Amino acid sequence: MLRRRGITRVRPLAGGLAKWMALGFPVRELDTPAIPALEGSRP
Amino acid sequence: MDLTDSVHWLERYSAVIVPVLVVAEQIGIPLPAVPALLVVGALAAQGRVSLLLVIGAIAVTALSVDLVWHELGRRRGARVLAGLCRLTLEPDVCVRRTENLFLRHGVRALLVAKFLAWLTTVMPPLAGIFGVPRLRFVLYDLAGIVLWASLWAAIGYIFSGAIDEVVRRIGALGRSAGLAVAGILVGYVVLKILRRSLFLRRLRIARISPEDVKLKLEAGEDVVILDLRTALDVAATPYAIPDSRWISAEALDAHLSDIPRDRELILYCS
Numbered sequence: 001m002l003r004r005r006g007i008t009r010v011r012p013l014a015g016g017l018a019k020w021m022a023l024g025f026p027v028r029e030l031d032t033p034a035i036p037a038l039e040g041s042r043p
Numbered sequence: 044m045d046l047t048d049s050v051h052w053l054e055r056y057s058a059v060i061v062p063v064l065v066v067a068e069q070i071g072i073p074l075p076a077v078p079a080l081l082v083v084g085a086l087a088a089q090g091r092v093s094l095l096l097v098i099g100a101i102a103v104t105a106l107s108v109d110l111v112w113h114e115l116g117r118r119r120g121a122r123v124l125a126g127l128c129r130l131t132l133e134p135d136v137c138v139r140r141t142e143n144l145f146l147r148h149g150v151r152a153l154l155v156a157k158f159l160a161w162l163t164t165v166m167p168p169l170a171g172i173f174g175v176p177r178l179r180f181v182l183y184d185l186a187g188i189v190l191w192a193s194l195w196a197a198i199g200y201i202f203s204g205a206i207d208e209v210v211r212r213i214g215a216l217g218r219s220a221g222l223a224v225a226g227i228l229v230g231y232v233v234l235k236i237l238r239r240s241l242f243l244r245r246l247r248i249a250r251i252s253p254e255d256v257k258l259k260l261e262a263g264e265d266v267v268i269l270d271l272r273t274a275l276d277v278a279a280t281p282y283a284i285p286d287s288r289w290i291s292a293e294a295l296d297a298h299l300s301d302i303p304r305d306r307e308l309i310l311y312c313s
Contacts (some may be wrong), residue, residue: 002203007299007302007304007308008304009304009305009306009307009308010249010308010310011249011250011251011307011308011309011310012249012250012251012309012310012311013250013251013253013256013310013311014250014251014252014253014262015253015307016312017270017280017282017283017311017312018280020253020284020311021255021280021282021296023253023254024223025253025257025284026283026284026285027283027285028282028283028284029281029282030276030277030281030282030289031298032278033098033239037107042270
């Protein structure tokens with residue numbers, strides 16, 4: 001998607017965040033975004 | 044077995060065959076549940092099948108399977124969704140589309156989930172991941188299943204004459220018609236798999252390992268890390284790689300000018 005928009009120096013992280021966390025590498029905590037459509041559920 | 048035989052089997056065992064086809068669709072196997080429902084509707088119009096029995100059997104079976112996926116979603120989180128989406132022909136599109144729909148409409152999306160092949164597979168675990176309560180899930184899911192089955196059966200019921208004629212004509216063509224349809228279906232699936240394999244091959248060449256990214260960060264290298272997860276993904280896993288910047292995939296176009304083009308970009312999703 002980015003390449004189609006002219007951003008070419010792009011490298012996807014193998015395994016994504018799941019692999020990063022599985023390897024025990026450091027992470028920082030994010031604020032949970034509000035999702036109005038999920039009111040009444042446990043986000 | 045030709046089409047006429049299939050219709051006879053459907054007439055005798057519709058309360059078993061149609062739920063099996065529906066469950067196959069629920070796990071991503073493209074079997075003709077909708078054509079079967081149309082024929083069942085047409086058979087019901089001739090008094091040869093009980094619609095109530097068939098729709099009841101579909102509701103019980105499909106709801107049971109959906110409840111299992113919902114529970115797996117609750118207990119195992121996003122891993123279930125990723126695994127389930129691998130079964131579909133376009134896993135990346137599958138996850139993204141489902142999440143976007145869920146983001147916009149919440150649990151109400153279950154009402155239309157059965158009408159969309161890529162959605163029926165992944166919506167129940169997604170509802171589980173986001174903790175939609177069981178009773179609420181059952182109500183919406185059951186309504187969606189009954190709506191879907193009733194609509195297609197009703198179309199078959201109303202147009203029973205036309206469907207009868209189509210079945211008769213295709214039946215007259217014999218096995219060659221069945222083989223042609225099977226050939227088109229197999230060709231479609233093979234094409235999708237080939238396209239995906241090519242895409243993944245290109246992606247594998249460009250990928251960077253987590254170990255290399257960690258080394259770059261520790262060495263203080265000038266890299267930009269973009270977190271392209273959807274809001275739903277972030278809500279499910281509210282953590283990020285240090286120094287990364289979250290731009291949700293939906294908002295990417297609005298932030299294109301903020302993304303540096305002269306530096307190496309490392310991207311990650313869920």
